[in-house]
Amino acid sequence: MAQHGLKSTRQRSLIIDTFFSVGGHLSVEELWNKVREQDTKVSVATVYRTMKLLNDCGLAHARNFGDGQTRYEAAAGRHHHDHLICTRCGRIVEFENDRIEAMQEAVAKKHGFTVTSHKMELYGLCKDCQRIPGSPKTEA
Amino acid sequence: MAQHGLKSTRQRSLIIDTFFSVGGHLSVEELWNKVREQDTKVSVATVYRTMKLLNDCGLAHARNFGDGQTRYEAAAGRHHHDHLICTRCGRIVEFENDRIEAMQEAVAKKHGFTVTSHKMELYGLCKDCQRIPGSPKTEA
């Protein structure tokens, strides 16, 4: 970390290790809770600061799935991908599709735009939730 | 409006008229400013409440382009569409592409999802901004 003038601290190591070992698409609060299982003293502010750094370094990507919280996913050496989000159980599935990406480029070009980034999210019901009628987020 | 137990008030009429006549993708604050040109007394809370109603009725759609504010666009009788957003000047261009939609469906089906809604946003530089080096949001 020293190459960017960053220091390796107990808190940062714990936060980063936890983030990568838990995986998925964690909100800061979720990550904070996991971190506090190991060290009760770590403050949210530090988790926010650390995830921001990780994002700036390109090791994590900030995402926003419309639930009002920023979520982070590991990014090291990963391809760009998009997401399917189950609006009932919250499951998030990642996918890649080169043909869609190509068509996005084509659409942008048609409108004179140069695309630097994009996001695409498909919301709906996952396989399991389609057969279960009733209200969302009510796991058995 | 009576069919939903909603009442027609001076504030609502003004907010709704303003929203539809200004058009585009307005944040609540932008809309509030426009509204106050006609009536200084209208509160932000009322604008928030009215736009939420309009959204629930399906007459407006809430959008989130990553600038931290919810933006609303008119929705009455419009097709689904996606957006190109210029990260320099903030210009927003709408587009429709049936082939991309079809491929989204296909991807979802492959993963066992039923899609109920989706969002796709392409961020980059518009035609005009590509030729202007320098910092964003600095209009001549």
Next chain:
DNA sequence: ATACCTGCAAATGTTTTGCAATGAT
């Protein structure tokens, strides 16, 4: 030693809400 980091609490920015007063039907 010298930056950089941390925790805390206070501040931020956006959106929501409780409540008493006002207004529409």
Next chain:
DNA sequence: ATCATTGCAAAACATTTGCAGGTAT
């Protein structure tokens, strides 16, 4: 008259920041 709606100010949320003390290099 009744019940929805308003404005205001306070509350709620997620996130950021100032600062004084602590820590890695």
